[in-house]
């Protein structure tokens with residue numbers, strides 16, 4: 473089911489999300505809905521608070537990465553840096569340059585509660601940081617160094 477994506481300005485996007493403790497059918501439905509909602513909106517990442525659910529749940533698919541589901545993610549280490557334009561499905565039509573690490577290692581759980589470890593580089597590292605920030609009520613606009621002019625749309 474496609475869910476409504478909340479926009480910047482919605483107070484729910486500024487909340488700190490709660491840890492997931494129940495790896496049940498409801499979580500699976502949330503993940504499936506978030507993935508469908510992200511694809512329909514042409515995004516590469518979506519965090520649960522963006523659909524109004526204040527839980528530590530993320531879906532990512534950069535294309536190259538395939539479908540990634542992160543429950544209770546914790547960034548373990550990051551190194552290097554990159555400066556690239558970044559956008560957000562909660563703020564369509566705007567992009568800004570944000571400094572992010574080039575590499576991110578994180579641990580999380582999958583939809584069944586099993587521990588997983590992932591390494592992201594470049595765009596995937598960026599997505600890990602952007603989406604993890606959402607779980608703490610942090611939005612990329614807080615970190616924009618310079619806004620980028622969009623010449624299409």
Ligand code: CO
Nearest residue numbers: 559560561562
């Ligand atoms: Co976002």
